[in-house]
Amino acid sequence: MRYKKLVLSLLFFFGLLSTVSAQRAEVGIDAGGAGYMGDLNVNNPLKISGISAGIFAKINFDPYWGLGLYYTYGSVKANDLSSSNADLRKRGLNFKSNLHEISILTELNFFDIYSPVAKKRFTPFIFAGIGGFIFNPKANYGGGDATLRIYRTEGPLEQYKNYAITVPYGAGAKYRLTENLTLFSKIGYRTAFTDHLDDVSGVYPAANSWKGDPPNQAAYSYFLSDPHKILQK
Template sequence: MKMPYFTFLGIFMQHKRIHFRILLVVTALLAGAFTGKVKAQQEMSYVGELGFTAGGAHYFGDINTSTGLQAVKPAVGIFYRKYFNDYVGARAHFRFMQLGYSDVYSSNEFQQRRNLSFNSDIFELALQGDFNFFRFEPGSDDYRFSPYLTLGLSAFHFNPYAYYNDEKYFLQPMHTEGQGTAAYPERKPYSLFSYAWLMGGGVKYSLSRRLNLGLEVLFRFTQTDYLDDVSTTYVGIDAFALRPDGSPTMAAILQDRSNVTGTPIGVAGRQRGNSRDKDQFATIELTLGILFTSYRCKF
């Protein structure tokens, strides 16, 4: 018995609708899987951070031998940090700082009599590696805080100066310890550029997916003993030429300021500083970082 044409057509259309619905379901599942894979492949990651720092800087050396903290001076900086993962990053950091100290802060009798002081502007470019102790994911509820260790190397420029009768005098050109003179050929004029090994640490907290706040302490082991223009021994006032009128030059005056506190002690060969130890300085800074993100393939 032959099936009527319209009955056959109805059965065919019914099966076609069923097949079409199955096709729609399969297509939707495939699309969902593909979209999920694309989202996984294009997961957001942090690639860099532009930051700003502000705080204080302090010097330790021949004038500050007891690690006193009576002369904290300003420090500001700007940095860019590259993230490699949630634990490790590297940064370039430029800072401007001021350093200074005076023997008047010391309780040591010799230093009080010596009466030396200095100030200096510091321009520093540092390369630092940062290592988080905890996993750090800005914006995350679970991984938004971490202490960290930072190590690195910096190059910096300094130029010590002192005041006399409210006038500012740069000390390096005055050769206060006989540098570059015929009487002391072994004492070469010191460079105003040096470098330092860096070691420090801090804590950071993610305020949002775009902002990090932190606090960092960084110590510098410099390779110069002349941040303060003090290192070896007095050369005595006779090592300095007189002015045409017979009065002492500013170099002769600034190499020995002990006359202010009593009988001058700056005789040739007497200890003025300690050349065995290099000068050091440290900073404590608040940091604010602006994060840069990227969508990149993770699988």
């Protein structure tokens, strides 16, 4: 899978606090669950593996359109050994990563719930935008965590960047509880323009790929790249 998709949402929590009159400016918080789709989760786009939380500030141009700046934290993980796929269990890879994203999102409400003459309190909405995020995949090995990027698990020349562009998009629903407080729930995906979110991308390197490295580091890199080969010996 060339690009990873993050379910950095299923955000069930809820806080939108108006800071000026007529709901023109808003600040808020959200929290919920996070997950990912990629080489260690190939067919379940709703699988939640960690938490997600964030803060935002948004300007509403009218009752329908808004533009906001968002910070989102997420944690995701996956383990081949818990997969229902026998080939993945045989491979035996695992990873976890914390994610920090900054994004700019535009939002469209379907109904007017904010103007002085609004007759509705509920509206569906959709959103999309662009952002960037930092990630740092780690794997459990020997009772501790190995920072996979350091060990260049796809070969000695493959030390990828730990940041990438994302394209967030999704949908949700809002309910205007009071004049200054709105509750919302949403589900959102991110297409992340990196193939290294889970540290899995290309091919398994050969055992002698790290010839110039100290023996312990070379063996460690090889095991983290393809553990089932070591375990079969």
